[in-house]
Amino acid sequence: MRVLVTGGTGYIGSHTVVELLTAGHEVTIVDNLANSSPIVVDRISAITGSSFDFHSIDVRDEAGLDDVVATAAYDAVLHFAGLKSVAESVERPLEYFDNNVTGTITLCRVLARRGVRTIVFSSSATVYGDPPSLPLTEATPPGAPTNPYGRTKLVIEDILTDLQRADRRWSVILLRYFNPVGAHESGLVGEDPKGTPNNLMPYLAQVAVGKLDRLTIHGDDYATPDGTGVRDYIHVVDLAAGHVAALEKLVGVPGAHVYNLGTGSGTSVRELVAAFETAAGRTIPTVVGPRRPGDVAANWCDASKAAAELGWVATRTTADMCRDMWRWQTQNPDGYET
Numbered sequence: 259m260r261v262l263v264t265g266g267t268g269y270i271g272s273h274t275v276v277e278l279l280t281a282g283h284e285v286t287i288v289d290n291l292a293n294s295s296p297i298v299v300d301r302i303s304a305i306t307g308s309s310f311d312f313h314s315i316d317v318r319d320e321a322g323l324d325d326v327v328a329t330a331a332y333d334a335v336l337h338f339a340g341l342k343s344v345a346e347s348v349e350r351p352l353e354y355f356d357n358n359v360t361g362t363i364t365l366c367r368v369l370a371r372r373g374v375r376t377i378v379f380s381s382s383a384t385v386y387g388d389p390p391s392l393p394l395t396e397a398t399p400p401g402a403p404t405n406p407y408g409r410t411k412l413v414i415e416d417i418l419t420d421l422q423r424a425d426r427r428w429s430v431i432l433l434r435y436f437n438p439v440g441a442h443e444s445g446l447v448g449e450d451p452k453g454t455p456n457n458l459m460p461y462l463a464q465v466a467v468g469k470l471d472r473l474t475i476h477g478d479d480y481a482t483p484d485g486t487g488v489r490d491y492i493h494v495v496d497l498a499a500g501h502v503a504a505l506e507k508l509v510g511v512p513g514a515h516v517y518n519l520g521t522g523s524g525t526s527v528r529e530l531v532a533a534f535e536t537a538a539g540r541t542i543p544t545v546v547g548p549r550r551p552g553d554v555a556a557n558w559c560d561a562s563k564a565a566a567e568l569g570w571v572a573t574r575t576t577a578d579m580c581r582d583m584w585r586w587q588t589q590n591p592d593g594y595e596t
């Protein structure tokens with residue numbers, strides 16, 4: 259298959275490109291490097307021994323994107339490109355809607371013009387809002403996301419579903435990620451947050467490596483077994499493999515297909531801290547703070563639809579996630595600029 263990957267130098271995109279190349283697919287990356295490093299291109303080549311095209315283009319640049327899409331007969335697009343910080347989206351909603359929503363509309367216009375009608379979209383568990391019940395299945399109605407970032411995901415899901423209703427030839431694949439963590443086992447690619455991390459796993463790793471003093475646990479009075487927030491953490495390489503499985507099954511298959519990609523089980527903040535301490539072989543100082551606004555108490559998915567229909571299951575354990583994150587962090591203490 260020939261696959262166009264938007265946002266392919268980012269965290270999840272880079273791991274997915276590795277899995278695509280390893281599976282023998284041809285890849286072209288489009289990324290404006292707004293939140294990634296060009297070094298990633300060399301790292302992917304080093305892991306896979308394969309070459310691929312990279313274009314430093316914004317997906318809102320319709321003419322530039324059209325030039326890329328016109329040059330080859332793409333079978334599908336994996337659309338990762340987007341801004342993803344919840345806090346930033348609250349401060350800069352217009353930027354988030356423009357980048358994520360306008361970017362997707364521009365991309366779809368180019369794809370339609372060039373006859374590419376399979377798109378895999380990076381959606382999020384955030385579209386479920388505060389879970390009415392657990393586990394979350396694909397039949398759980400989307401709720402009310404608590405921030406502009408989450409609302410861009412829901413709007414884009416609606417736009418792509420409407421596009422498929424209007425032209426039934428489209429294969430629209432909406433993948434709702436739970437909490438992607440970890441890194442490639444080579445330690446060559448991983449998550450490289452700019453500034454202080456917002457998410458638990460990269461924060462933990464930076465405390466463990468000594469860049470940050472301690473982890474603040476955002477609330478220990480939730481109605482969960484140990485009072486801390488529970489999430490469905492999924493190893494980023496399992497998530498990447500889920501994209502390859504979805505593509506291989508659904509490319510050119512008309513419809514709007516929705517899948518949860520998670521492990522199907524929840525881990526609390528305290529449990530993840532303990533697992534990371536074991537992986538890193540050191541104690542991680544913590545302090546309990548107030549709840550973080552907008553956080554849900556617990557969130558995990560029913561992953562059985564992807565297993566039954568895509569033949570995909572997440573196989574990596576929490577210990578694997580922490581071990582691989584720790585390898586990435588110690589080999590690249592300052593990320594790609596190390």
Ligand code: NAD
Nearest residue numbers: 265268269270289290291292293294316317339340380382
């Ligand atoms: P990331 O920031 O590492 O990767 C996104 C990439 O898209 C970056 O390389 C960035 O430079 C690029 N990009 C952003 N706007 C662009 C534009 N207008 N044109 C071209 N390139 C652009 O993020 P990630 O964690 O790899 O996330 C990938 C996708 O998955 C995003 O859409 C994100 O919202 C979604 N997602 C992420 C998570 C998560 O926890 N990481 C969870 C659910 C969904």
Ligand code: UFG
Nearest residue numbers: 382383384456457458459461474475476487488527550553
């Ligand atoms: N947490 C802490 N301390 C921190 C960071 C996080 O205690 O310094 C806790 C949170 O309160 C939560 C858990 O760790 O209970 C996980 O938090 P993350 O920020 O790692 O992940 P979230 O589930 O809050 O956020 C993720 C994605 C968002 C997405 C959201 C909803 O990162 O992009 O899921 O699906 F919007």
